[in-house]
Amino acid sequence: MSPFFSNKRLIVLLVCMIILVALIGYSMSDRRALSWPEQFVTDTVGSVQSAFSRPAHFVAGFFDNISDMRNLYEENKILKSHLDEYASLQVELNDLRRRNDELEGAVDLQDDFELMDYTVRSALVIHRSPDRWNEQVGINKGAQDGIEENMAVMTSGGLIGKIDQVSQFSSSIQLLSDQDVTNRISAMVDGDDSVYGFIEGIDHETGYLQFTKIDIEAELEDGQTVSTSGLGGVFPKNLTIGEIVDYEYDEFGLTQTAYVEPSADFYHLDYVMVIERSAPTIDDDINDDSGDDES
């Protein structure tokens, strides 16, 4: 019997390993945009994936609808009781908005943009990585539809993640639960005074998001709402992330870490909204300045 690995095969194997290491190094490098062969493959396969995932979402939605129908009556009663509250809130909101405009006019605030403003594009989720080593989801809109890297993505429940890689007709979302070290979002606690920190991945044992780097003197409470701060430079302000369920001092006792129960469902995703912030981002300003310097 001939030896299993002859000399020639061994050399081929070693060359393959070198290629493997080179490829890994290439794909792990920071801020890499998709190369054109990758874009070609993702777009071609993406169109097939949309054809498969549309009926799948439809069937799943049908079963959801049936289970919804069973507790329709209960839900309706609760919603009706909220409705009265809603009317009074609306009046209060209008009043506050008018006063805010007046006050802004009085102190001459010259801000022509708002951190809160954004435009929305909706997209269909077409795939999710079957080996759960990363939490990534593909959608059927890409650069041709105006999607850009780092845009916020949310469902009706709240923020779910950001756009990671953009191809021409499809792109991938990195969910908040992804363990990657660069997956970090500037967030704040909605309270009497705002408390700032970062959302950094998920705690796998509890399934809660980790809200870290909170000031040690900040007073946290269970049930406070956490939302994006808009200070990271790419997301708009006030996109809901979730509610605080627990908090503790971090391992060094210098900051606090809170655990946030996400308000959006990361598992049953069908249609998502891609958020483009209207306020100019920091990158634009920097690029403008450097452009001026060069010219």
Place this chain on the structure above:
Amino acid sequence: MIIRYSTFIALFILFILEGTVYQVFAPDFHGFPYLLIPRWMFMLLLIAGIYRGRGYGLFYGIIFGVFYDIIYSQVLGVYTFGMGLLAYLLCNSIPIVKKNLSLIILSVTLGVVLLEYYVYGMMTLLGKTELSHEIFLSKRFFPTMIMNFIILAILAFPLRRWFQYFDRKMQDFN
């Protein structure tokens, strides 16, 4: 024509199903505590490699490894190398394996075991995961293996019939 490319088409459809339809109905999203990772495409790939020769296995392993890397995982090269190498190692198309269904099932199961461990090792090495070995075994490895093994055991016999039919067709063709 269809017969000639049927293996490729079947592999591609399985590849798509794993990422789209299965993910909509995945049991761990509906409250099931264990992760069931579908490796159907890889299993069919190994069976096709066993019946049609090592070269086919290697070729399909690399092609679908590239697909898997580009579309489902963000680190290029991991699946390309793993699927190519495992397909090359495990696709023994000697008659004794071809005739014995249990040997086929055994080598395909071994392939899935090695692939799961290889990918876990790579992800740990690259710092993409901090999953401890016990949790990996209990929450991910055993449930995945059981699910894949059951599907393989059910489908192995019809698949063998199909490949034998396929062989005969190809002989008529030539």
